[in-house]
Amino acid sequence: MNIGAASEASGVSQRMIRHYEKIDLVPAPPRRGSYRDYSDPDVHRLRFIANARDLGFPIEEIRTLLGLWSDRDRSSAEVKALAKARAAELGRKARALKAMQSALIDLVERCHGDDRPDCPIIRRMEE
Secondary structure, three states, X not given: OOHHHHHHHHOOOHHHHHHHHHOOOOOOOXXXXXXXXXXXXXXXXXXXXHHHHHOOOOHHHHHXXXXXXXXXXXXXXXXXXXXXXXXXXXXXXXXXXXXXXXXXXXXXXXXXXXXXXXXXXXXXXHO
């Protein structure tokens, strides 16, 4: 199938498919004339990558997960350890985002939002 069909089947944009090929996350498929010829396993790999991205894994960890996925002798403990570490990092980021949101809401509530130039939001950014 061509890149458009692979994109539609996998849910990964054509631009990202090309990017993943460029960084060797997915092997470049054989060509049929001037078109890339993707197979069902290629689409499956692209879906795997998309699902891992949706779970917050960065590219290098996805590269590791792809290696573990293809290794039928792997220990599930390795996969669990990666997922546990990613979940902890996402929790840290969520707490940081919540703190930023709270600070911003506080600033918004203290801003009069009228014609006067005085604004606690701008003052906070000047600090």
